[in-house]
Amino acid sequence: AIPEPTLKRLPYYYKFIQGQREARRDFVSCTTLAEALGLNPIQVRKDLQATGAVGRPKVGYHVETTLDAIEECLGYHNTQDIFLVGAGHLGQALLAYPGFAEIGFNLVAAFDADPAKVGREVAGKPILEASRLSDLVRRMHIQIAILAVPAAAAQMVTDTLVRAGIRAIWNFTPTRLAVPREVLVQDENLLASLSVLSKQLENSRVK
Protein backbone atom coordinates (compact mmCIF):
# COMPACT_ATOMS: atom_id res chain seq x y z
CA ALA A 1 0.00 0.00 0.00
CA ILE A 2 1.14 3.54 -0.71
CA PRO A 3 2.20 5.59 2.35
CA GLU A 4 -0.25 8.29 3.41
CA PRO A 5 2.16 11.28 2.99
CA THR A 6 2.68 10.19 -0.63
CA LEU A 7 -1.08 9.84 -1.20
CA LYS A 8 -1.58 13.39 0.14
CA ARG A 9 0.96 14.82 -2.31
CA LEU A 10 -0.42 13.06 -5.39
CA PRO A 11 -3.35 15.50 -5.89
CA TYR A 12 -0.82 18.36 -6.11
CA TYR A 13 1.24 16.52 -8.77
CA TYR A 14 -2.01 15.70 -10.57
CA LYS A 15 -3.11 19.31 -10.70
CA PHE A 16 0.30 20.55 -11.89
CA ILE A 17 0.63 17.86 -14.58
CA GLN A 18 -2.90 18.66 -15.78
CA GLY A 19 -1.56 22.20 -16.34
CA GLN A 20 1.27 20.73 -18.41
CA ARG A 21 -1.29 18.84 -20.52
CA GLU A 22 -3.20 22.10 -21.10
CA ALA A 23 0.08 23.73 -22.17
CA ARG A 24 0.41 20.86 -24.71
CA ARG A 25 3.59 19.47 -23.15
CA ASP A 26 4.20 15.73 -23.57
CA PHE A 27 6.71 15.18 -20.75
CA VAL A 28 7.35 16.63 -17.31
CA SER A 29 10.51 16.20 -15.19
CA CYS A 30 10.81 15.65 -11.44
CA THR A 31 12.85 18.83 -11.20
CA THR A 32 10.07 20.90 -12.81
CA LEU A 33 7.51 19.35 -10.48
CA ALA A 34 9.74 19.80 -7.44
CA GLU A 35 10.42 23.47 -8.19
CA ALA A 36 6.75 24.25 -8.87
CA LEU A 37 5.59 22.66 -5.62
CA GLY A 38 8.51 23.55 -3.39
CA LEU A 39 9.43 19.89 -2.86
CA ASN A 40 12.63 17.80 -3.04
CA PRO A 41 13.08 16.21 -6.50
CA ILE A 42 14.16 12.90 -4.97
CA GLN A 43 10.91 12.77 -3.00
CA VAL A 44 8.95 13.57 -6.18
CA ARG A 45 10.67 10.71 -8.06
CA LYS A 46 9.89 8.27 -5.22
CA ASP A 47 6.25 9.38 -5.12
CA LEU A 48 5.73 9.01 -8.88
CA GLN A 49 7.40 5.61 -8.90
CA ALA A 50 4.97 4.51 -6.14
CA THR A 51 2.12 5.07 -8.62
CA GLY A 52 3.76 2.78 -11.17
CA ALA A 53 4.59 5.66 -13.53
CA VAL A 54 7.97 5.22 -15.28
CA GLY A 55 10.26 8.15 -16.07
CA ARG A 56 12.80 8.23 -18.90
CA PRO A 57 16.25 9.64 -18.13
CA LYS A 58 16.75 13.21 -19.53
CA VAL A 59 13.18 13.18 -20.89
CA GLY A 60 11.02 12.84 -17.79
CA TYR A 61 7.56 11.40 -17.15
CA HIS A 62 5.02 11.10 -19.96
CA VAL A 63 2.19 13.49 -19.12
CA GLU A 64 -0.76 11.33 -20.26
CA THR A 65 0.39 8.02 -18.77
CA THR A 66 1.44 9.68 -15.49
CA LEU A 67 -1.94 11.35 -15.13
CA ASP A 68 -3.51 7.97 -15.78
CA ALA A 69 -1.30 6.26 -13.17
CA ILE A 70 -2.18 8.87 -10.54
CA GLU A 71 -5.91 8.59 -11.40
CA GLU A 72 -5.72 4.82 -11.00
CA CYS A 73 -3.85 5.15 -7.74
CA LEU A 74 -6.27 7.64 -6.17
CA GLY A 75 -9.28 5.77 -7.51
CA TYR A 76 -10.44 8.59 -9.77
CA HIS A 77 -11.54 5.98 -12.35
CA ASN A 78 -14.16 4.27 -10.22
CA THR A 79 -17.08 6.39 -9.12
CA GLN A 80 -18.09 5.92 -5.50
CA ASP A 81 -21.53 6.83 -4.31
CA ILE A 82 -21.34 8.56 -0.92
CA PHE A 83 -23.92 9.98 1.50
CA LEU A 84 -23.78 13.19 3.53
CA VAL A 85 -25.45 13.42 6.93
CA GLY A 86 -26.26 16.95 8.19
CA ALA A 87 -27.29 19.42 5.46
CA GLY A 88 -26.44 22.57 7.42
CA HIS A 89 -23.95 25.33 6.58
CA LEU A 90 -20.98 23.05 6.05
CA GLY A 91 -22.98 20.17 4.57
CA GLN A 92 -24.52 22.41 1.93
CA ALA A 93 -21.11 23.81 0.95
CA LEU A 94 -19.86 20.24 0.46
CA LEU A 95 -22.99 19.29 -1.56
CA ALA A 96 -22.47 22.29 -3.87
CA TYR A 97 -18.82 21.55 -4.54
CA PRO A 98 -18.11 20.16 -8.06
CA GLY A 99 -14.59 19.04 -7.03
CA PHE A 100 -15.77 15.76 -5.50
CA ALA A 101 -17.34 14.58 -8.79
CA GLU A 102 -14.11 15.40 -10.62
CA ILE A 103 -12.23 12.85 -8.53
CA GLY A 104 -14.82 10.11 -8.80
CA PHE A 105 -17.05 10.73 -5.78
CA ASN A 106 -20.76 11.01 -6.42
CA LEU A 107 -22.45 12.70 -3.46
CA VAL A 108 -25.81 10.99 -4.06
CA ALA A 109 -27.97 12.49 -1.31
CA ALA A 110 -27.97 14.28 2.04
CA PHE A 111 -29.91 13.35 5.17
CA ASP A 112 -31.19 15.76 7.81
CA ALA A 113 -33.35 15.68 10.94
CA ASP A 114 -34.79 19.19 10.37
CA PRO A 115 -38.23 18.89 8.67
CA ALA A 116 -37.73 22.37 7.15
CA LYS A 117 -34.76 21.09 5.13
CA VAL A 118 -36.17 17.71 4.09
CA GLY A 119 -37.54 17.67 0.53
CA ARG A 120 -35.33 20.53 -0.67
CA GLU A 121 -32.40 20.14 -3.09
CA VAL A 122 -28.89 21.60 -3.07
CA ALA A 123 -26.97 21.58 -6.37
CA GLY A 124 -29.48 19.03 -7.65
CA LYS A 125 -28.97 16.67 -4.70
CA PRO A 126 -32.00 15.76 -2.56
CA ILE A 127 -32.14 16.24 1.22
CA LEU A 128 -33.87 13.18 2.66
CA GLU A 129 -35.36 12.43 6.08
CA ALA A 130 -32.71 11.18 8.55
CA SER A 131 -34.86 8.14 9.40
CA ARG A 132 -34.27 6.75 5.89
CA LEU A 133 -30.47 6.75 6.26
CA SER A 134 -30.02 3.24 7.61
CA ASP A 135 -32.24 1.54 5.04
CA LEU A 136 -30.64 3.35 2.07
CA VAL A 137 -27.04 2.72 3.22
CA ARG A 138 -27.90 -0.97 3.30
CA ARG A 139 -29.80 -1.18 0.00
CA MET A 140 -27.29 0.97 -1.96
CA HIS A 141 -24.21 -0.63 -0.33
CA ILE A 142 -22.82 2.84 0.52
CA GLN A 143 -19.24 2.56 1.78
CA ILE A 144 -18.40 6.17 2.79
CA ALA A 145 -20.48 8.78 4.62
CA ILE A 146 -19.62 12.40 5.37
CA LEU A 147 -20.62 13.49 8.89
CA ALA A 148 -21.59 17.19 9.23
CA VAL A 149 -24.09 17.10 12.10
CA PRO A 150 -23.71 18.99 15.41
CA ALA A 151 -21.27 17.45 17.88
CA ALA A 152 -24.12 16.34 20.14
CA ALA A 153 -25.65 14.13 17.41
CA ALA A 154 -22.35 12.77 16.06
CA GLN A 155 -22.04 9.50 18.00
CA MET A 156 -25.73 8.60 17.60
CA VAL A 157 -25.62 9.07 13.82
CA THR A 158 -22.34 7.13 13.68
CA ASP A 159 -23.93 4.17 15.49
CA THR A 160 -26.77 4.19 12.93
CA LEU A 161 -24.29 4.26 10.05
CA VAL A 162 -22.16 1.46 11.51
CA ARG A 163 -25.18 -0.77 12.15
CA ALA A 164 -26.24 -0.22 8.51
CA GLY A 165 -22.83 -1.41 7.29
CA ILE A 166 -20.89 1.81 6.57
CA ARG A 167 -17.17 1.16 6.09
CA ALA A 168 -15.68 4.68 6.44
CA ILE A 169 -16.73 8.04 7.92
CA TRP A 170 -15.32 11.42 6.96
CA ASN A 171 -15.87 13.27 10.23
CA PHE A 172 -16.19 17.07 10.31
CA THR A 173 -17.53 17.17 13.87
CA PRO A 174 -15.13 17.88 16.75
CA THR A 175 -16.28 14.67 18.44
CA ARG A 176 -14.02 11.65 18.63
CA LEU A 177 -16.14 8.82 17.23
CA ALA A 178 -16.20 5.36 18.83
CA VAL A 179 -16.39 2.78 16.02
CA PRO A 180 -15.54 -0.93 15.66
CA ARG A 181 -12.02 -1.73 14.42
CA GLU A 182 -13.10 -2.47 10.85
CA VAL A 183 -14.68 1.00 10.33
CA LEU A 184 -12.29 3.75 9.20
CA VAL A 185 -12.69 7.33 10.48
CA GLN A 186 -10.89 10.33 9.01
CA ASP A 187 -11.21 13.34 11.32
CA GLU A 188 -11.25 16.76 9.75
CA ASN A 189 -11.02 18.81 12.93
CA LEU A 190 -11.00 22.31 11.46
CA LEU A 191 -10.81 24.00 14.89
CA ALA A 192 -7.69 22.06 15.79
CA SER A 193 -6.17 22.96 12.45
CA LEU A 194 -6.68 26.70 12.97
CA SER A 195 -5.37 26.49 16.54
CA VAL A 196 -2.25 24.71 15.34
CA LEU A 197 -1.63 27.35 12.67
CA SER A 198 -2.02 30.12 15.20
CA LYS A 199 0.26 28.42 17.69
CA GLN A 200 2.93 27.85 15.01
CA LEU A 201 2.64 31.55 14.15
CA GLU A 202 3.24 32.39 17.80
CA ASN A 203 6.23 30.00 17.95
CA SER A 204 7.72 31.51 14.79
CA ARG A 205 7.56 34.99 16.27
CA VAL A 206 9.43 34.02 19.40
CA LYS A 207 12.57 33.00 17.52
Add this chain to the structure above:
Amino acid sequence: AIPEPTLKRLPYYYKFIQGQREARRDFVSCTTLAEALGLNPIQVRKDLQATGAVGRPKVGYHVETTLDAIEECLGYHNTQDIFLVGAGHLGQALLAYPGFAEIGFNLVAAFDADPAKVGREVAGKPILEASRLSDLVRRMHIQIAILAVPAAAAQMVTDTLVRAGIRAIWNFTPTRLAVPREVLVQDENLLASLSVLSKQLENSRVK
Protein backbone atom coordinates in the same frame (compact mmCIF):
# COMPACT_ATOMS: atom_id res chain seq x y z
CA ALA B 1 7.59 24.70 21.21
CA ILE B 2 4.95 21.97 21.53
CA PRO B 3 5.06 19.27 18.80
CA GLU B 4 2.26 19.48 16.25
CA PRO B 5 0.76 16.00 16.94
CA THR B 6 0.36 17.03 20.58
CA LEU B 7 -1.24 20.36 19.60
CA LYS B 8 -3.74 18.47 17.41
CA ARG B 9 -4.77 16.21 20.31
CA LEU B 10 -5.25 19.03 22.83
CA PRO B 11 -8.69 20.12 21.51
CA TYR B 12 -9.96 16.56 22.11
CA TYR B 13 -8.68 16.57 25.71
CA TYR B 14 -10.19 20.03 26.15
CA LYS B 15 -13.62 18.94 24.99
CA PHE B 16 -13.61 15.82 27.16
CA ILE B 17 -12.43 17.67 30.28
CA GLN B 18 -15.11 20.32 29.70
CA GLY B 19 -17.58 17.43 29.92
CA GLN B 20 -16.01 16.47 33.27
CA ARG B 21 -16.49 20.04 34.49
CA GLU B 22 -20.18 19.90 33.45
CA ALA B 23 -20.48 16.63 35.41
CA ARG B 24 -19.10 18.54 38.43
CA ARG B 25 -15.95 16.40 38.69
CA ASP B 26 -12.87 18.12 40.18
CA PHE B 27 -10.18 15.77 38.85
CA VAL B 28 -9.62 13.63 35.77
CA SER B 29 -7.03 10.85 35.32
CA CYS B 30 -4.92 10.03 32.24
CA THR B 31 -6.49 6.59 32.17
CA THR B 32 -10.01 8.02 31.96
CA LEU B 33 -8.91 10.40 29.19
CA ALA B 34 -7.05 7.66 27.33
CA GLU B 35 -10.01 5.26 27.45
CA ALA B 36 -12.52 7.90 26.35
CA LEU B 37 -10.40 8.96 23.37
CA GLY B 38 -8.91 5.60 22.40
CA LEU B 39 -5.37 6.77 23.17
CA ASN B 40 -2.38 5.45 25.11
CA PRO B 41 -2.33 6.76 28.74
CA ILE B 42 1.43 7.39 28.58
CA GLN B 43 0.90 9.59 25.51
CA VAL B 44 -1.89 11.45 27.32
CA ARG B 45 0.36 12.11 30.33
CA LYS B 46 3.15 13.42 28.07
CA ASP B 47 0.73 15.68 26.22
CA LEU B 48 -0.75 17.17 29.38
CA GLN B 49 2.68 17.75 30.86
CA ALA B 50 3.63 19.65 27.69
CA THR B 51 0.91 22.19 28.55
CA GLY B 52 2.39 22.75 31.99
CA ALA B 53 -0.50 21.04 33.78
CA VAL B 54 0.60 19.00 36.81
CA GLY B 55 -1.05 15.73 37.80
CA ARG B 56 -1.22 14.37 41.37
CA PRO B 57 -0.52 10.64 41.82
CA LYS B 58 -3.71 8.56 42.42
CA VAL B 59 -5.82 11.75 42.13
CA GLY B 60 -5.19 12.91 38.57
CA TYR B 61 -5.30 16.33 36.89
CA HIS B 62 -7.30 19.18 38.38
CA VAL B 63 -10.11 19.92 35.91
CA GLU B 64 -10.16 23.74 36.19
CA THR B 65 -6.40 24.31 36.11
CA THR B 66 -5.89 21.79 33.28
CA LEU B 67 -8.57 23.46 31.16
CA ASP B 68 -6.81 26.74 31.83
CA ALA B 69 -3.40 25.33 30.86
CA ILE B 70 -4.79 23.96 27.58
CA GLU B 71 -6.55 27.28 26.85
CA GLU B 72 -3.29 29.15 27.44
CA CYS B 73 -1.39 26.70 25.26
CA LEU B 74 -3.80 26.87 22.31
CA GLY B 75 -4.16 30.64 22.65
CA TYR B 76 -7.86 30.51 23.54
CA HIS B 77 -7.32 33.46 25.93
CA ASN B 78 -6.23 36.00 23.37
CA THR B 79 -8.81 36.89 20.76
CA GLN B 80 -7.34 37.14 17.30
CA ASP B 81 -9.03 39.06 14.51
CA ILE B 82 -8.92 37.19 11.22
CA PHE B 83 -10.17 37.88 7.68
CA LEU B 84 -11.83 35.51 5.22
CA VAL B 85 -11.34 35.92 1.48
CA GLY B 86 -13.97 34.32 -0.79
CA ALA B 87 -17.52 34.41 0.60
CA GLY B 88 -18.84 31.53 -1.51
CA HIS B 89 -20.33 28.20 -0.36
CA LEU B 90 -17.44 27.22 1.87
CA GLY B 91 -16.63 30.76 2.99
CA GLN B 92 -20.18 31.36 4.17
CA ALA B 93 -20.22 28.09 6.12
CA LEU B 94 -17.03 29.19 7.90
CA LEU B 95 -18.48 32.67 8.60
CA ALA B 96 -21.59 31.13 10.14
CA TYR B 97 -19.69 28.77 12.44
CA PRO B 98 -19.76 29.79 16.14
CA GLY B 99 -16.90 27.38 16.96
CA PHE B 100 -14.15 29.78 15.91
CA ALA B 101 -15.26 32.46 18.39
CA GLU B 102 -15.27 29.85 21.17
CA ILE B 103 -11.55 29.27 20.70
CA GLY B 104 -10.61 32.93 20.48
CA PHE B 105 -10.81 33.66 16.77
CA ASN B 106 -12.91 36.63 15.73
CA LEU B 107 -13.77 36.35 12.02
CA VAL B 108 -14.11 40.11 11.55
CA ALA B 109 -15.11 40.37 7.88
CA ALA B 110 -15.14 38.61 4.51
CA PHE B 111 -13.94 39.94 1.17
CA ASP B 112 -15.32 39.02 -2.23
CA ALA B 113 -14.88 40.07 -5.88
CA ASP B 114 -18.54 39.41 -6.78
CA PRO B 115 -20.53 42.70 -6.63
CA ALA B 116 -23.72 40.73 -5.91
CA LYS B 117 -22.24 39.53 -2.60
CA VAL B 118 -20.59 42.78 -1.48
CA GLY B 119 -22.63 44.72 1.09
CA ARG B 120 -24.47 41.66 2.40
CA GLU B 121 -23.88 40.08 5.82
CA VAL B 122 -23.51 36.46 6.93
CA ALA B 123 -24.03 35.69 10.65
CA GLY B 124 -23.61 39.42 11.31
CA LYS B 125 -20.28 39.66 9.48
CA PRO B 126 -19.99 42.07 6.55
CA ILE B 127 -18.86 41.03 3.06
CA LEU B 128 -16.57 43.79 1.78
CA GLU B 129 -15.20 44.61 -1.67
CA ALA B 130 -12.02 42.61 -2.46
CA SER B 131 -10.16 45.82 -3.40
CA ARG B 132 -10.26 46.92 0.26
CA LEU B 133 -8.46 43.80 1.51
CA SER B 134 -4.90 45.07 1.33
CA ASP B 135 -5.58 48.40 3.05
CA LEU B 136 -7.56 46.79 5.91
CA VAL B 137 -5.00 44.00 6.54
CA ARG B 138 -2.39 46.73 6.99
CA ARG B 139 -4.43 49.11 9.14
CA MET B 140 -5.87 46.38 11.41
CA HIS B 141 -2.57 44.41 11.64
CA ILE B 142 -4.41 41.20 10.65
CA GLN B 143 -2.09 38.18 11.09
CA ILE B 144 -4.18 35.29 9.73
CA ALA B 145 -6.43 35.07 6.64
CA ILE B 146 -8.62 32.20 5.50
CA LEU B 147 -8.47 31.59 1.75
CA ALA B 148 -11.69 30.23 0.18
CA VAL B 149 -11.51 31.59 -3.36
CA PRO B 150 -11.50 29.49 -6.55
CA ALA B 151 -8.17 27.82 -7.36
CA ALA B 152 -7.58 30.20 -10.28
CA ALA B 153 -7.62 33.26 -7.99
CA ALA B 154 -5.66 31.70 -5.12
CA GLN B 155 -2.11 32.82 -5.92
CA MET B 156 -3.15 36.35 -6.90
CA VAL B 157 -5.06 36.88 -3.65
CA THR B 158 -2.15 35.37 -1.73
CA ASP B 159 0.28 37.86 -3.29
CA THR B 160 -2.04 40.71 -2.22
CA LEU B 161 -2.20 39.36 1.33
CA VAL B 162 1.57 38.87 1.58
CA ARG B 163 2.31 42.38 0.28
CA ALA B 164 -0.11 43.76 2.90
CA GLY B 165 1.81 41.98 5.66
CA ILE B 166 -0.23 38.81 6.39
CA ARG B 167 1.72 36.32 8.51
CA ALA B 168 -0.30 33.11 7.99
CA ILE B 169 -2.82 31.73 5.48
CA TRP B 170 -5.32 28.93 6.13
CA ASN B 171 -5.68 27.61 2.59
CA PHE B 172 -8.80 25.73 1.51
CA THR B 173 -8.00 25.93 -2.21
CA PRO B 174 -6.33 22.94 -3.90
CA THR B 175 -3.55 25.25 -5.12
CA ARG B 176 -0.08 25.07 -3.63
CA LEU B 177 0.68 28.65 -2.65
CA ALA B 178 4.07 30.24 -3.28
CA VAL B 179 4.89 32.48 -0.29
CA PRO B 180 8.07 33.95 1.24
CA ARG B 181 9.74 31.89 3.98
CA GLU B 182 8.34 33.98 6.84
CA VAL B 183 4.69 33.43 5.84
CA LEU B 184 3.06 30.25 7.18
CA VAL B 185 0.55 28.29 5.07
CA GLN B 186 -1.68 25.53 6.42
CA ASP B 187 -3.25 23.57 3.56
CA GLU B 188 -6.65 22.07 4.12
CA ASN B 189 -6.88 20.01 0.95
CA LEU B 190 -10.27 18.41 1.44
CA LEU B 191 -10.11 16.53 -1.89
CA ALA B 192 -6.82 14.89 -0.95
CA SER B 193 -8.27 13.96 2.42
CA LEU B 194 -11.27 12.18 0.89
CA SER B 195 -9.04 10.42 -1.66
CA VAL B 196 -6.76 9.19 1.11
CA LEU B 197 -9.73 7.85 3.11
CA SER B 198 -11.06 6.03 0.06
CA LYS B 199 -7.64 4.59 -0.78
CA GLN B 200 -7.18 3.39 2.82
CA LEU B 201 -10.59 1.76 2.60
CA GLU B 202 -9.48 -0.03 -0.56
CA ASN B 203 -6.23 -1.13 1.10
CA SER B 204 -8.08 -2.43 4.15
CA ARG B 205 -10.31 -4.58 1.97
CA VAL B 206 -7.44 -6.25 0.18
CA LYS B 207 -6.01 -7.73 3.38
